[in-house]
Amino acid sequence: MYSPTPGRFLLRMRTPVSEEFAGGYPSDEEWHGYISNSDRVLLKTINFASPNSAGAVCIDPACTWVEQWVHRAGPREKIYFKPEEVKAAIVTCGGLCPGLNDVIRQVVITLEIYGVKSIVGIPFGYRGFSDSDLSEMPLSRKVVQNIHLSGGSLLGVSRGGPSVSDIVDRMQEKGINMLFVLGGNGTHAGANAIHEECRNRKLKVAVVGVPKTIDNDILLMDKTFGFDTAVEEAQRAINSAYIEAHSAYHGVGIVKLMGRDSGFIAMHASLASGQIDICLIPEVPFELHGPHGVLTHLKYLIETKGSAVVCVAEGAGQNLLQKTNAKDASGNIVLGDIGVHIQQETKKYFREIGVHADVKYIDPTYMIRACRANASDGILCAVLGQNAVHGAFAGYSGITVGICNNHYVYFPIPEVIAYPRPVDPNSRMWHRCLTSTGQPDFI
Ligand SMILES: Nc1ncnc2c1ncn2[C@@H]1O[C@H](COP(=O)(O)OP(=O)(O)OP(=O)(O)O)[C@@H](O)[C@H]1O
Ligand SMILES: O=P(O)(O)OC[C@H]1O[C@](O)(CO)[C@@H](O)[C@@H]1O
Numbered sequence: 352m353y354s355p356t357p358g359r360f361l362l363r364m365r366t367p368v369s370e371e372f373a374g375g376y377p378s379d380e381e382w383h384g385y386i387s388n389s390d391r392v393l394l395k396t397i398n399f400a401s402p403n404s405a406g407a408v409c410i411d412p413a414c415t416w417v418e419q420w421v422h423r424a425g426p427r428e429k430i431y432f433k434p435e436e437v438k439a440a441i442v443t444c445g446g447l448c449p450g451l452n453d454v455i456r457q458v459v460i461t462l463e464i465y466g467v468k469s470i471v472g473i474p475f476g477y478r479g480f481s482d483s484d485l486s487e488m489p490l491s492r493k494v495v496q497n498i499h500l501s502g503g504s505l506l507g508v509s510r511g512g513p514s515v516s517d518i519v520d521r522m523q524e525k526g527i528n529m530l531f532v533l534g535g536n537g538t539h540a541g542a543n544a545i546h547e548e549c550r551n552r553k554l555k556v557a558v559v560g561v562p563k564t565i566d567n568d569i570l571l572m573d574k575t576f577g578f579d580t581a582v583e584e585a586q587r588a589i590n591s592a593y594i595e596a597h598s599a600y601h602g603v604g605i606v607k608l609m610g611r612d613s614g615f616i617a618m619h620a621s622l623a624s625g626q627i628d629i630c631l632i633p634e635v636p637f638e639l640h641g642p643h644g645v646l647t648h649l650k651y652l653i654e655t656k657g658s659a660v661v662c663v664a665e666g667a668g669q670n671l672l673q674k675t676n677a678k679d680a681s682g683n684i685v686l687g688d689i690g691v692h693i694q695q696e697t698k699k700y701f702r703e704i705g706v707h708a709d710v711k712y713i714d715p716t717y718m719i720r721a722c723r724a725n726a727s728d729g730i731l732c733a734v735l736g737q738n739a740v741h742g743a744f745a746g747y748s749g750i751t752v753g754i755c756n757n758h759y760v761y762f763p764i765p766e767v768i769a770y771p772r773p774v775d776p777n778s779r780m781w782h783r784c785l786t787s788t789g790q791p792d793f794i
C-alpha cells in the first residue's frame with residue numbers, strides 16, 4: 352500500500368565526525384546483515400510419532416506433520432516509515448513485570464538509531480490516553496540511559512482505562528503513528544483492537560506489542576520476559592519456607608506464588624529449588640481432604656521425613672473456594688486466596704487428627720515482580736525491544752514480538768492471545784516437576 356524506502360538502521364557505523372563515512376558505510380557493500388521478508392522460523396520442531404507422545408499436539412490421529420512458520424524478526428532493507436515523519440509512543444499496561452524499563456530503553460535507543468526524533472511515553476497505561484491531568488513524557492537515549500537499573504516502569508502502569516475508539520482519537524490528535532504496547536493478554540487484546548480501529552479509519556499507524564507477563568501465559572512463545580526473574584525471586588520465598596519447615600518439629604511450609612491462570616511460575620520455581628514436596632497448579636485439579644488428598648500426603652511426609660514444603664499457584668484449587676464474582680478494573684476475576692485456605696485447612700486437619708504440626712505460610716506477592724530483570728531477562732528484553740522497532744519500520748502492525756525455538760519472530764496478536772497458555776499436564780516439564788517433588792495424584 353505504501354512505497355518502501357531504503358532502511359536507515361545502520362548495522363555498521365562510524366562516528367559522525369569521520370568525514371570518510373559521514374553518511375555511514377557505503378550501501379553497495381555485499382554484506383548488509385538485514386533480515387529478508389521471506390525468512391521464516393519453524394513454529395513446531397517436534398514431529399510427534401503419535402498423540403500418545405508426551406506433550407503431543409496433533410491435528411489428526413496419525414499426528415501428520417504440518418510445517419507452520421512465522422516471520423523472522425529483525426531489521427529490513429526497506430522500511431515503510433520515514434523516520435522524520437514518525438511520532439512514536441510507548442505504553443506499559445497491566446501489572447508490573449521485571450524488564451519493562453529494559454524494553455522501554457531499547458525501543459527508544461533503536462528508534463533514535465533509525466533517526467526518529469519524536470518519542471513519547473504514555474503515562475500509567477491506556478489511562479494515560481484519556482486522563483487530562485496526565486501528560487506524555489518526552490523520551491530520548493539520555494532519559495532512558497539508566498532506567499533498566501531499577502524495576503517497575505518509568506511510565507507507570509494501570510488496569511482499566513478508556514475505550515479503544517477514545518484511544519485512537521487521542522492518537523490522531525497527538526499525531527502518534529507508531530505505538531509500542533507492553534503488556535499481557537488484556538493489553539494485547541487492546542493493542543489488536545487499536546490496530547483494527549486504525550485500519551478502519553485508514554490511518555498509517557504501526558501497533559506493535561511486546562508481551563509482558565511473569566505468568567508466561569502467552570501462547571506459542573518459548574517464554575516471556577520477566578518470567579525467569581520471577582522464578583529466581585521466588586527461590587528466596589521457597590528457601591525460607593524450607594528452612595522454617597526443616598528447622599521446626601513437624602514443620603509444614605506453604606508458599607503461594609503468582610499465576611492467575613497458569614502454573615508456570617510455581618512449576619519452574621519448584622523444579623529450580625528442589626525443596627518442594629507438593630506443587631499445586633491451576634491446570635491440575637486436586638483435593639485437600641480424603642484418602643488421596645493433599646493433607647493425607649502431608650501427614651505421610653511429616654511421618655516419613657519430618658517436614659514438608661508446598662508450593663501453590665494463586666489460581667490453583669479455585670473450585671475449593673467460595674466465588675466472589677468480583678472483578679478488577681480490567682475485568683479480570685478477583686481470585687480467592689488458595690494459600691490462606693490451605694494454611695487454615697492444614698492447621699485444622701493436624702489439630703483434628705491429634706498430630707503436632709508447625710505450619711508457616713509465606714506469600715511473597717509483588718516481591719517476585721517488583722524487581723530488576725536478571726541477566727537472562729535483560730538480554731531477552733533488549734532483543735524484543737529492538738525487534739519491536741524493526742517490526743514497525745518493516746511495515747507490520749497488529750503484531751507482537753517473541754522468542755520461538757530460540758529464534759526471534761513476529762506473531763499476529765490474535766494467535767497468541769486466543770486463551771491464556773496453560774501448563775500441559777501431559778508435558779515433559781510437568782512430569783519432570785512431579786519426578787522432582789515425588790508427589791502422587793491428589794484426586
Ligand atoms: N479485550 C480487551 N479489549 C481492549 N482492551 C482490553 C481488553 N482486555 C483488557 N484490556 C485493557 O488492557 C489493559 C491491561 O489489561 P489487564 O489488566 O488484563 O492486564 P494484562 O495486559 O493482561 O497484564 P497482566 O498479565 O498483568 O494481567 C487494561 O487497560 C484493559 O482495559
Ligand atoms: O494485583 P495486581 O496488580 O492486579 O496483579 C496481580 C496479577 O498479576 C499477575 O502477576 C500477572 O501479571 C497475576 O499472576 C496476578 O494475579
Ligand SMILES: [Mg+2]
Nearest residue numbers: 445535536537
Ligand atoms: Mg491479564
